[in-house]
Amino acid sequence: MAASPKAGTLDVNKIRADFPILDVEVQPGVKLVYLDSGASSQKPVQVIEAMDRYYRHENSNIHRGVHTLAENATEAYEIARGKVAKFINAAKPREIVFTRNATEAVNLVAFSWGRANLKEGDLVVLTEMEHHANLVPWQMLAAEKGIRLEFIPVTEDGLLDMAALPDLLAQKPKLVGFTAMSNVLGTITPAAEIVRLAHEAGALALIDGAQSVPHMPTDVQALDVDFLVFSSHKMLGPTGLGVLYGKLALLEAMPPFLGGGDMIKRVELRSFTANEVPQKFEAGTPAIAEVIGLGAAVDYLNAVGMDAIAAHDHELTAYALERLEEVPGVRIFGPSADHKSSNASFTFEGAHPHDVAEILNRHGVATRAGHHCAMPLHNKFGIPSTTRASFYLYNTKQEIDQLVEALYKVKEIFG
Amino acid sequence: MDDLYREVIIDRYQNPRFRGELDPHDYSYQDDNPVCGDHVRIDLRVDESETVTEAKFSGDGCSISQASADLLVEKITGMKLEDVRKLGKADILEMLGIELGPVRLKCALLSLKVLKGGVYGLDDVMTLDELAAS
Numbered sequence: 001m002a003a004s005p006k007a008g009t010l011d012v013n014k015i016r017a018d019f020p021i022l023d024v025e026v027q028p029g030v031k032l033v034y035l036d037s038g039a040s041s042q043k044p045v046q047v048i049e050a051m052d053r054y055y056r057h058e059n060s061n062i063h064r065g066v067h068t069l070a071e072n073a074t075e076a077y078e079i080a081r082g083k084v085a086k087f088i089n090a091a092k093p094r095e096i097v098f099t100r101n102a103t104e105a106v107n108l109v110a111f112s113w114g115r116a117n118l119k120e121g122d123l124v125v126l127t128e129m130e131h132h133a134n135l136v137p138w139q140m141l142a143a144e145k146g147i148r149l150e151f152i153p154v155t156e157d158g159l160l161d162m163a164a165l166p167d168l169l170a171q172k173p174k175l176v177g178f179t180a181m182s183n184v185l186g187t188i189t190p191a192a193e194i195v196r197l198a199h200e201a202g203a204l205a206l207i208d209g210a211q212s213v214p215h216m217p218t219d220v221q222a223l224d225v226d227f228l229v230f231s232s233h234k235m236l237g238p239t240g241l242g243v244l245y246g247k248l249a250l251l252e253a254m255p256p257f258l259g260g261g262d263m264i265k266r267v268e269l270r271s272f273t274a275n276e277v278p279q280k281f282e283a284g285t286p287a288i289a290e291v292i293g294l295g296a297a298v299d300y301l302n303a304v305g306m307d308a309i310a311a312h313d314h315e316l317t318a319y320a321l322e323r324l325e326e327v328p329g330v331r332i333f334g335p336s337a338d339h340k341s342s343n344a345s346f347t348f349e350g351a352h353p354h355d356v357a358e359i360l361n362r363h364g365v366a367t368r369a370g371h372h373c374a375m376p377l378h379n380k381f382g383i384p385s386t387t388r389a390s391f392y393l394y395n396t397k398q399e400i401d402q403l404v405e406a407l408y409k410v411k412e413i414f415g
Numbered sequence: 416m417d418d419l420y421r422e423v424i425i426d427r428y429q430n431p432r433f434r435g436e437l438d439p440h441d442y443s444y445q446d447d448n449p450v451c452g453d454h455v456r457i458d459l460r461v462d463e464s465e466t467v468t469e470a471k472f473s474g475d476g477c478s479i480s481q482a483s484a485d486l487l488v489e490k491i492t493g494m495k496l497e498d499v500r501k502l503g504k505a506d507i508l509e510m511l512g513i514e515l516g517p518v519r520l521k522c523a524l525l526s527l528k529v530l531k532g533g534v535y536g537l538d539d540v541m542t543l544d545e546l547a548a549s
């Protein structure tokens with residue numbers, strides 16, 4: 001990887017030229033201002049073309065085939081696995097398991113590791129700011145196995161209440177699962193510290209990196225994290241694809257997840273022998289084109305530089321907070337800019353978030369309204385929903401100005 | 416500014432005429448729109464002739480869902496239950512007087528779904544998707 005450009009040196013105009021969708025007019029004469037990357041990022045031509053090339057020239061099922069196309073497709077698929085491994089500094093490509101999405105990756109851990117290793121009364125510690133994807137699989141396991149769930153609280157200013165962690169860890173949890181960046185508050189949690197404390201207490205650590213991996217450099221070996229899940233489509237890649245990173249020894253000790261083709265070494269009528277990691281967890285034909293697309297997305301992110309992207313996203317977030325604070329009636333959730341990145345969630349006095357998003361859309365500004373798959377977090381703040389603007393490498397300060405201008409139109413209508 | 420935010424909708428959202436709960440009531444039902452978390456509850460009182468004598472709504476949500484609930488509750492007051500059961504998507508759209516895209520249509524129809532849940536009982540209620548496609 002080439003040396004990353006320094007903060008503030010992102011050539012956003014050059015980047016924007018790679019994203020054809022940014023030229024779309026959402027209504028006649030109204031150009032798209034895309035502030036919804038937290039839900040799904042846009043895709044550069046490099047990713048679209050990699051998938052197109054695969055379907056035009058390489059399409060074939062992977063593994064077992066000996067014909068040229070099958071060999072080429074298998075190679076392309078495994079090269080992409082290697083790129084993803086390197087992107088998060090995994091020790092081996094085999095530690096990368098492709099899933100349908102980050103949600104499925106959490107479910108895989110809960111289903112496979114959780115069922116094999118947790119028994120009634122065992123404790124799993126999560127946080128109050130988790131996305132439903134890192135809550136519901138554990139709730140389902142709790143219903144099935146009688147495990148206990150406890151939560152690191154969220155403070156009024158949207159940080160994890162680290163003072164509460166020692167008491168939770170003293171109860172000897174088996175696993176601590178937490179987001180590295182909140183999809184609602186933008187909070188960057190002290191991931192390395194939580195992993196270290198979890199390990200000291202004898203627990204494994206799982207990080208939900210769906211928001212953090214696209215927006216900042218990730219080094220699983222430096223973090224020493226046991227499991228990391230993230231999502232292709234939030235980091236310039238295609239939908240239908242998620243990633244589970246797991247330490248090899250853990251993955252090898254875990255029973256299979258889904259059963260079927262590819263995940264076996266040998267099958268008899270009444271029994272099977274599971275394949276090696278990672279194929280053991282990749283039953284059936286995987287999302288081949290999408291994996292190749294994700295490989296191209298990783299190439300793109302590396303070429304721009306994750307340090308530069310992190311600096312850019314943080315600068316935009318800080319600017320957005322500053323501008324939003326000027327608008328009367330706007331209440332922003334989450335910590336100050338020092339502790340967050342990539343999004344700003346807010347309410348607007350007198351107007352429901354759904355109406356706010358609708359009016360912003362009239363001005364081309366795409367945001368998201370709702371509970372953002374974090375209903376318990378919204379309950380905590382006593383609100384049913386928020387409007388969220390989220391930012392990525394192709395966004396500009398001018399687009400945030402457009403957001404703010406459009407918010408004044410909300411004020412005109414809802415007074 | 417535009418049709419969606421007609422004066423009547425903003426007015427009903429900001430100054431609802433029929434917000435509240437009825438206790439006791441003859442019918443009460445509530446439901447959510449999982450897409451956006453809108454919540455509506457409708458309480459009804461009916462007399463011996465199965466005519467709605469009083470109706471109230473409560474809940475929270477966007478202007479479309481809440482204004483629609485307020486207008487619907489007003490509309491059914493004095494109606495026979497058999498006529499209330501006949502109300503459909505077209506009646507709601509006519510009442511609101513606006514065109515709605517597929518997402519906001521469900522905001523508008525949430526109150527109808529709740530009403531039908533109350534007067535039909537749970538088993539006969541269409542999902543929001545089915546109502547929107549009706």
